[in-house]
Amino acid sequence: MELANRLDKLPPYLFLEISRKIQAKRAEGADVVSFGIGDPDIPTPEHIVGELKRTAGDPPNHRYPESDGLPELRAAIAGWYQRRFGLSFDTGKEVLPLIGAKEGIGHMALCLLDPGDVALVPDPGYPVYGVGTMFAGAKSYTMPLREENGWRPDLSAIPSDIARKAKVMWLNYPNNPTGGLATEELFREAVDFAKTYNVAICHDAAYSEVTFDGYVAPSFMQTPGAMDVGIEFHSLSKTYNMTGWRIGMAVGNATLIDALLRVKSNLDSGIPQAVQYMGIQALEQTTDEWMAANNDVYRRRRDRMVEVLSGMGLSITAPKAGLYVWARCPAGWTSAALATELLEKHAVVVTPGRGYGEYGEGYIRLSLTTPDDRVEEGLRRLEGSRLGAPPA
Numbered sequence: 001m002e003l004a005n006r007l008d009k010l011p012p013y014l015f016l017e018i019s020r021k022i023q024a025k026r027a028e029g030a031d032v033v034s035f036g037i038g039d040p041d042i043p044t045p046e047h048i049v050g051e052l053k054r055t056a057g058d059p060p061n062h063r064y065p066e067s068d069g070l071p072e073l074r075a076a077i078a079g080w081y082q083r084r085f086g087l088s089f090d091t092g093k094e095v096l097p098l099i100g101a102k103e104g105i106g107h108m109a110l111c112l113l114d115p116g117d118v119a120l121v122p123d124p125g126y127p128v129y130g131v132g133t134m135f136a137g138a139k140s141y142t143m144p145l146r147e148e149n150g151w152r153p154d155l156s157a158i159p160s161d162i163a164r165k166a167k168v169m170w171l172n173y174p175n176n177p178t179g180g181l182a183t184e185e186l187f188r189e190a191v192d193f194a195k196t197y198n199v200a201i202c203h204d205a206a207y208s209e210v211t212f213d214g215y216v217a218p219s220f221m222q223t224p225g226a227m228d229v230g231i232e233f234h235s236l237s238k239t240y241n242m243t244g245w246r247i248g249m250a251v252g253n254a255t256l257i258d259a260l261l262r263v264k265s266n267l268d269s270g271i272p273q274a275v276q277y278m279g280i281q282a283l284e285q286t287t288d289e290w291m292a293a294n295n296d297v298y299r300r301r302r303d304r305m306v307e308v309l310s311g312m313g314l315s316i317t318a319p320k321a322g323l324y325v326w327a328r329c330p331a332g333w334t335s336a337a338l339a340t341e342l343l344e345k346h347a348v349v350v351t352p353g354r355g356y357g358e359y360g361e362g363y364i365r366l367s368l369t370t371p372d373d374r375v376e377e378g379l380r381r382l383e384g385s386r387l388g389a390p391p392a
């Protein structure tokens with residue numbers, strides 16, 4: 001049996017590797033504290049789970065869902081965007097429920113890229129932008145995200161021959177893994193770039209609601225001209241602690257939404273209908289108080305983590321959004337060496353920044369989704385230890 005060549009091009013799935021290391025360490029008897037994957041430890045709110053219980057027994061919900069979701073869900077998504085960002089979308093043409101943002105991002109590449117085309121991909125970045133590009137037979141052109149530039153790409157540095165070949169630019173703010181934030185200027189430049197070079201802008205806003213210190217994240221779709229060139233992906237995963245239920249959405253340009261629906265409907269059969277009802281509850285009935293309390297849990301963990309890691313000699317800007325602390329390793333340490341050191345000496349798991357691309361080298365990422373007592377246990381082990389010279 002011979003597998004397709006594209007499988008050889010897949011990078012090893014980062015979190016699979018990490019979970020193997022954790023298992024090996026646990027097999028040695030270690031009590032491992034993991035700050036690895038960003039997967040909320042706090043349960044889905046009761047009013048949302050209750051809706052699943054209410055709808056699960058209803059036979060129409062046992063059948064194939066429509067690929068484009070229930071009209072009530074599309075209306076709930078549009079209503080949420082209206083309340084949150086003051087934006088109006090046509091629920092028939094400009095809104096599409098997804099089986100999580102990841103599904104939409106992966107499929108979007110198939111809508112936009114032919115073999116030989118170019119996708120503009122941020123680095124460090126969420127790996128699916130590059131993997132989707134590779135599955136479509138296209139090439140990723142790296143847009144470096146640098147600390148000194150607020151983790152935003154310099155669009156003027158993209159050579160014009162690359163820009164002319166490019167079909168899509170991926171942006172993600174608030175950014176995973178860096179915690180970088182968008183500016184109005186970046187979004188405006190992206191729209192100008194898209195119009196000049198005929199490139200689609202795909203903005204991934206999966207973390208727009210996980211914010212701290214009064215920060216309010218914008219939507220790319222608020223940018224003048226964005227509807228002509230772009231689409232925004234959003235997820236209920238992080239906003240409502242719903243990673244396990246698999247539900248997200250895309251809104252924006254009708255041609256892009258239609259293309260995504262055409263690809264999706266040939267490859268998947270939509271979100272289980274009872275989960276769609278959960279999504280409606282989440283979007284329509286979750287209170288601001290619940291959101292604030294949920295984010296406050298992450299904010300407290302962030303503050304503790306920043307305090308302890310800074311004391312160890314790592315350099316950190318406390319993120320105003322997202323589920324991660326992104327910390328610069330002390331001079332001489334690679335991200336893998338530091339991750340190995342923390343695992344070996346303290347049984348604490350962090351993600352090496354190199355796993356998010358070459359420009360992630362020199363950083364480690366810690367997720368804020370570990371329960372409070374485990375955060376304290378992990379930090380207690382690290383507190384007071386100062387990193388010396390890296391291993392030779």
Ligand SMILES: Cc1ncc(COP(=O)(O)O)c(C=O)c1O
Pocket residue numbers: 038099100101102103126172176204206234235236237243247248
């Ligand atoms: C930047 C980014 N986009 C999208 C996703 C996936 O979200 P979903 O659970 O909706 O598929 C993640 C998950 O970690 C992410 O970090």
